[in-house]
Amino acid sequence: MTLVMENVSKVYKDGPKEFKAVDQASLEVKPGEFIAIIGPSGSGKSTMLSIAGALLAPTSGKVLLDGENVAELSAKKITRQRLEKIGFVFQAANLIPYLKVKDQLQVINVIAKNKGQSRSSELLKHFGLDHRTTNYPSELSGGERQRVAIARALINDPKLILADEPTASLDSxxxxxxxxxxxxxxxNREKAGIMVTHDERVLDVCDRVVEIRDGKLENNDELSDDSSDIAYKPSEKAY
Incomplete structure (x- = not known):
């Protein structure tokens, strides 16, 4: 799946005043590409991610998933798009406390009425959780909980993966x-991926780093082939 955001803006109004959380932002993420969005607190990172994931409608501009304008879809179709094509990983694992690990994944299959059952065992094994299938979230480490959250996000084999500060509660x-x-x-599975992060230590894992300030995207260029050994240095370190 290719994600294309064209001149996207999100404006909030407070009486006569307007605040642009995202300002004429354009971004394209291709299959197999992993992009990091960085920037100061309040710069619009999470708003940008929510618009990309069809959780929030833009005030203006287009969001295209495989060429289809999400804004033109009905609420029911948008919900189906999120369920079938988009996987979300949040800062907190947000696991259901009374469900065992194996059931955390299966609940998504039930909601989606989908054939993701066969991937459950595969994903848990892939993420080193096959010995934890009958444990509850309270019995897991922080890293294990986040791995369960990732496995849950991938259970329906989404084409777009969106991660909001996935390392915030973890050690380096x-x-x-x-x-x-x-x-x-x-x-490996040719998905498109965006990660919002403050963690500079993991930026080298990404293909491209985009900086957002006051709702505007900056540094929106692909990294060169020989840039993998070069640390990305944003213009402001305190965010």
């Missing part, structure tokens, strides 16, 4: 493991 080692797992899934 576990955080890098999580991002590398996401990158492997995106590249």
């Amino acid at each position: 080692k576990r955080g890098r493991e999580v991002v590398e797992m996401l990158a492997d899934e995106i590249k």
